[in-house]
Amino acid sequence: MIDLPAGYTARPLVPTDAAAVVAVMAAQQLRDVGEVAIELADIESDWARPSFDLGAQTIGVLSGTATGEVLVGYAEVSGSSRGDACVHPDHEGRGIGTALAAWMRRRARERGEEWIGMPVPAGSAGDRLLAALGYEVRWDSWVLALPGDAVVPPRDLPTGYAVREARPEEYEQCWTVKEDAFLEWSARERESYADWAATVLGRPGFAPWNLRVVLDSDGSVVAMAHVVLAPITDGLEGYIGSLATRADQRGRGLAQALLADAFATARAHGAVRCALDTDSRTGALGLYEKVGMVVTQTWRHRGIRVTA
Incomplete structure (x- = not known):
């Protein structure tokens, strides 16, 4: 073996x-x-x-x-x-x-x-x-943190849009938005809703506030973020495991507004530090640095071809 x-x-x-x-x-x-x-x-x-x-x-x-x-x-x-x-x-x-x-x-x-x-x-x-x-x-890929007591600059949403905690009837829309966005740059099979639910909704300690959404004027989920609290040396960290915006809704400031909401919500639940990760396939590093986040770790995804 x-x-x-x-x-x-x-x-x-x-x-x-x-x-x-x-x-x-x-x-x-x-x-x-x-x-x-x-x-x-x-x-x-x-x-x-x-x-x-x-x-x-x-x-x-x-x-x-x-x-x-x-x-x-x-x-x-x-x-x-x-x-x-x-x-x-x-x-x-x-x-x-x-x-x-x-x-x-x-x-x-x-x-x-x-x-x-x-x-x-x-x-x-x-x-x-x-x-x-x-x-x-x-x-x-990089891990980025928001230094000290800094906050992501607030961004006003377009008229008719709202940011809040996701509701159970919106969970499948969250999965769809996340998968559609991630598959634009990730060469892999589409993750099933059941697998996504196991790692998000079924994660030990999950609370409804962990899943944040932006809704358009029709009430559809057009952006989502999954934030969790993780123990660190000096308390708790608010960590965004995924952040995605529907392709036809980009360029309207939704991601920044959602990022500010997610981190503020994590701090309201006891987080003393906020962080997330991104990689070179997404092109999102500049967005996070622009709002004041700094790279704290650099990782490499190494791979090898296994087929003959």
Whole structure:
């Protein structure tokens, strides 16, 4: 199944492994970028997608200890040529990452994927390893934060438009707006409503205020944002996981108005910092910098072709 050094074993993951995966990812993130972004809710909601087969699409690497086996690495092939993997820093340099990368390539090929790739912090050990294994940079992404007590400059909406919390009967419209916008630049299969709902509506801790919308004069959703609260060192962070505007509604200031609303709402619910991420395929970096956000992290999505 996977070629590992002596003392390590591998098996598919099960739902009760979620906390152990978070611990490994947290250790790696803390070393690579200086803070932890992963949450248990992220893993649990991702694994809850109806299309995701946990036993077939994941693998965990375990090390035997005097008190039992401990998870020290993991990989998954998530679909649409995307994967994720990590190795606990205490177990790097032993060939585990190389073995996981080989498993991901093989599993992606078996699933009929053309590519497999994953995001890694620029210049990190994972970035260097994937480069050495022949993974090319397919795009860059950035994490941006709103510094200090700064706020996104308010933007008046056109007459007849309104921004507010989404209502249940509008959730499917939110998914449609998000998918239509993201598929303009992302070469992947369309995500099903059920999968989207699992990661947004079904995410542990979801509250209705997490989903923000702009409505036009007809009451249709023309822009959406998904914002969550995530624990950070000094409190809570308001993080926008997705922000999208319908193509025929762009150029009217809707995204900026929605961004200001989402961050203000997050702060009203206790956030001390606000952030989001974007990548080089979207062309949105300039928009976020224009409203005062600054890049705090740079990531690279490295990928490799798995088909012959």
